[in-house]
Amino acid sequence: MERFDAANPFGEFTKMLEQFKLPGFDVPAIMEARRKDVEALVTANQAALQGMQSLAQKQADMLRSTLGELQTLAGQFSATGGAPTQTAELVQQSLHKALADMQQLAQAAYQSQAESYAVIAKRVEENVQELKTLLQPKQ
16 A cells, blocks of 8 residues: 655646546646645745734734833832823823834734735636646647
């Protein structure tokens, strides 16, 4: 019994199709196109995973930064006796930073999605071109 070759998952399938000698079908070309589809999906998934990891890292960094700022604010609040104007100013600064951080996260998520989509869109365009080539009459 032969083992499955993970490095070439289409190998056995290609051999099987070539045995049947289907007229008008270029089996190697069809298999090559499917291999490229799988590679495009793998690349898109890798880009999405890297984007999620980057986003999670940024969120963790922001959380650490916010907790550090809260600790500093609590110390300042204690030292100044909690003057209302200083407290309001510190809260406003914290809110502005939080909004800027949220915008940065949204941009990172958008960039990650755009990169994944670009890989798939490119492969779809290649599929259209390959299909046009396959449908042209042989001379």
